[in-house]
Amino acid sequence: MSLTYLEAIREAQYEALRRNPDVFIYGQDIGQFGGAFKATKGLMNEFPGRVLDAPISEDAMVGLAIGAAIEGSRPIVEMQFADFSSVGFNQIVNQAATLYWRTDVPCPITIRLPSGGTAGSGPFHSQSMESIYAHYPGLVIVCPATVEDAYWMLLDSVELDDPVIFCEHKFLYYHLKADSFGERDLPIGRARIARPGRDATVVTYSAMVHEAVRAADELQQDGYQVEVVDLRSVKPMDVDTILASVARTGRLLALGESFPWGGVTAEVVARVVTDGFHLLDAPPMRLNSKDTPIPYHTQLWKAHRPTVATVTDALRRLLRY
Amino acid sequence: MSLTYLEAIREAQYEALRRNPDVFIYGQDIGQFGGAFKATKGLMNEFPGRVLDAPISEDAMVGLAIGAAIEGSRPIVEMQFADFSSVGFNQIVNQAATLYWRTDVPCPITIRLPSGGTAGSGPFHSQSMESIYAHYPGLVIVCPATVEDAYWMLLDSVELDDPVIFCEHKFLYYHLKADSFGERDLPIGRARIARPGRDATVVTYSAMVHEAVRAADELQQDGYQVEVVDLRSVKPMDVDTILASVARTGRLLALGESFPWGGVTAEVVARVVTDGFHLLDAPPMRLNSKDTPIPYHTQLWKAHRPTVATVTDALRRLLRY
Amino acid sequence: MEAFRVMVRARTLEDKLANLYKAGGRLVGGVYLGKGQEAYSAALGIQLRWQHDILGPFIRDQAARIAFGEPPLDPMRTYFGSVRGPMRGRDGNVHRGRPKDGLPAMISHIGSMVSLVSGMLFARRMQGRLGDAVGAVTLGEGGTSTGAFHEGVNLAAVEKLPLIIAVTNNQYSYSTSNDRQFACSDLAERAKGYGIQGRNVDGTDLIQCVQAFDEVVRAARSGSGPQLIIGHTLRLTGHGEHDDSSYIPESVKKSPIGRDCMLIAEQQILEHAWMNDKEIAEWKNTCRADVERMVATAMKEPAPDPFKEPWRALSTSELCEGQWTV
Amino acid sequence: MEAFRVMVRARTLEDKLANLYKAGGRLVGGVYLGKGQEAYSAALGIQLRWQHDILGPFIRDQAARIAFGEPPLDPMRTYFGSVRGPMRGRDGNVHRGRPKDGLPAMISHIGSMVSLVSGMLFARRMQGRLGDAVGAVTLGEGGTSTGAFHEGVNLAAVEKLPLIIAVTNNQYSYSTSNDRQFACSDLAERAKGYGIQGRNVDGTDLIQCVQAFDEVVRAARSGSGPQLIIGHTLRLTGHGEHDDSSYIPESVKKSPIGRDCMLIAEQQILEHAWMNDKEIAEWKNTCRADVERMVATAMKEPAPDPFKEPWRALSTSELCEGQWTV
Ligand SMILES: Cc1ncc(C[n+]2csc(CCOP(=O)(O)OP(=O)(O)O)c2C)c(N)n1
Ligand SMILES: Cc1ncc(C[n+]2csc(CCOP(=O)(O)OP(=O)(O)O)c2C)c(N)n1
């Protein structure tokens, strides 16, 4: 049997609905239709009245979920694309993120953001918004890179008493396969060594983990052992694991798919140098997308985001330093 | 005569309206009332039909401005508080920021965000959103720290053919005074040495420039010369000026008032270490607000944001390193 | 008459707040009052049962809060920033609430509470424990221009939730008059466009307000879906106490819309002989004494101590990052 | 008859796009078609003059675009991602536009174009060069649930702009049927709540559509302010070509709402003897030949070259930061 990343998300939701009657799912076209990406396929029939189609009202969708959470429900909100969460932004960062701190009432909602670029999707169906949400206090931002993490971290997210922004990468939906969902091992907040090495550390997350691993494989032919750290959650960020890796390798490349100003790669670099400056044998490096909207044409898109080629190139420079 | 930061903003708008008939101002309560902070006081009468009250519709306010810009106008949009721009977020980051790149039609709009904390204002009237907007390609983010910059950078912003997020700090509105608006010297995109020094560099912007300068003054009594770099615009960021300063001092503190994850201070540190690693004699440091919403009570608020005391403290540790 | 007693209590409390604000120094932050809107607000509040119904109040609903059952010390404690208040000094003034008791704590972004209150009702219904509970959310007429209002009302209509959307048309949104806010002659007509019921009421007239909310809340309780009601009145104070509202023309203040609902209510009470002069005077004294006691208590209470604050924005403490900066 | 010719052109073009999509490989990204909506869309488009009026089209307005005057090669060039297209491969398919000619390029976020088109009209009026120009913005019925739609329409009403808000109620928003989208029986009734004019029209009937838009656009041109019009029809295709729309029940497809406006229009044209069979057949051939030529041209044109791309998001090049990462 082979399970995809997308199936992991569907199965995790199935399991969450099964385990806890307080869980429900709310989003556009997620009922009978099963969602734009089929992440909720069949769930409406299996859990009648708990998988509901929403109007095109992202602000109200999130507002409804927060209200429901106050009353003890544990809603999952599916945004049709991460990009459209910009319309629900205010409810997310000002209402959900502040509720516990202001009132002592926790806000257990999970907002699923189908994220990241795929060929031909253009500026408004390709965005990665983890860096935006991570800036705000009161939110947990997870970015699973594997089928196993997609499954377990979604279950963890729904069980968490705090609002979780669940960034699932559309590029991985069908591409990524596993034999099983494995076991629940690392909790949210802990990074994983996706590939061990001793010569340089790539800290990354989500789809870029796979570009990094492939770059590391390529460099192995030149005799380099590159370690890849998969952040899993970008907030909280597991700085201990990152520093331990940099302590071994002395070299850091922070890699992310989203826009270059600020964001995860800046935070990674800043944390490493403020807490582990002397671990570094070379200046740290960053690699992100280019500083323009995400292009529609495949040729442009491939050049806009980091790929195995540009990661390998960056690593070569880092290793040669 | 003594001119405040707030008067600078009013006068710059007066001048912009006077110079160019394509300029108009749109925002809530900015007409007869002159704005919640009186930044447009009297302008409606001086420029009839060009200073207009908007409904409570931040999304539509920004949308209207973008449409007007397409037609050759140069709108200034006043948000009543920066915090409420979260409701116009989508139009700003997805419509204004992408217009030029997508269509080759420039988008000369200026969005004024009364930003930053003041005592007793609480979580929703105190936010600093420069880091959020700076993440997106296609926007220019300016954060004036002086009366002169408030004046000239606002005029520059309105003249720029690109969307500018003009973050004006409410704490400086009345506190900051100058004898005149001085002369137009530095363009947007260039930082300024707000106070020269040789022992450490504080890179900061907006209200925190003044906390940093006062901290530097304090440390002077101990014989330290701390240099303060006022970024003026956080995007683009004037890395050359920062690096030149760090080259002189060997020590860096990145200081900002907004939330700690990501944002300006992470970007500053990341840029310095990727481009000027060997300039540093000590690990760089960061200082931001705490990672919670902004508290209402003055006692909490004072502890939430960086102040002279905490900046001085951080600098002492940096200098002693 | 319950609603009138509530009105007096609210007005007394708010007059005190206005004085404290003007005296300066003691209160944290600004003061936002409901003067001129007490009849409408109280008439809504008396229909709602604490810990049974839901009230998502706007900034001018001291009366509705009192009638609903907000703990009496909550307002003063919040205005003084006492750690013993429900917001513990973290948030203030009109942003206070007790979500678990059915009183969510509003965020400032206008319109945002419509969908939130809808979500509370939605969850209770899904959990099978809605019963005959209703939710009410209040806004000013300016709030109807927000996208959040529209999305929230439409969603409540689709879900046929027992939601009362009580709009106070007090003629101004801060300084902005209605001709710059909307172009329709009757905001209640928006109801039809959402497929819900809508009506108007004279917000200066207590008896009419009580009557109207009695009907409206009954309709919501009995399954008729969302109810939009517009109360017409004038804000008899500044937007906040920092604002002298000099932009409101004398002619408006002197027009029927500018009548003080307190005076009218008092007349109505006397006319119907529900209370006599003496009883009213006594009640006012009681309210004044109560308010003074609240001030005395709240003033003495400790302010939040930044060193004792946990500074954690997540309930899951192990996921809070330390003070990693510096 | 102009509108009918436009409809045929649009349908021919879109059938080709559907085939190209199904054949796979050549087009970049998805395909979104207006099948079943051509009558309504064309009837709007023929009222608008290129470089004089404004059209903010939604994803199903190939017909309105053609009628308005979008350069004929723009659609194919954009779908193929040609650098010679107006979007130069940066954005695609239905997101194309030429803002300076009155055809803004939509972003995906539904409802966002209402205020943008309003702003274009607003600026022209302020600049004293509005004349009798009007702006039209189109949406699906699902789009009426967005906050952006509400804020935009309300703002246009306050400003009394010559804006036509043309909603196509095609019964579905992607897979979502109207009962999960709104609760009113008549979306046109929303007009009253905004203080603007509203009406319905049978979107499957070309003659009625032409008549309705003639009146509506005339009203807008002559200063009657915003006009809301709802056209009723059925989407005769998937949401995009990846979608088989199997969620639409046969009963709906077979009901009067599911009639193909093309067939009805053709009948109407013949009945009125505006064209005969032969002329129609010839026109269809012309359209097919034109479309093939466009495909042949667009296919041959160069794709954008990432090495030649300036990768600059600001028009002020000196403010663009370099490729500072790495
Ligand atoms: C989204 C948003 N924009 C702006 C504001 C600032 N603001 C606070 S109250 C107010 C006026 C509200 O007017 P109205 O809704 O009529 O209520 P009233 O104050 O008259 O009771 C404004 C503009 C806000 N709170 N939220
Ligand atoms: C704000 C926002 N949310 C979600 C989407 C995803 N989306 C694209 S088209 C569509 C359905 C639109 O339905 P409708 O408005 O009825 O137009 P139709 O497709 O039927 O013509 C949805 C949900 C979007 N584009 N924008």
Ligand SMILES: [Mg+2]
């Ligand atoms: Mg009002």
Ligand SMILES: [Mg+2]
């Ligand atoms: Mg539709």
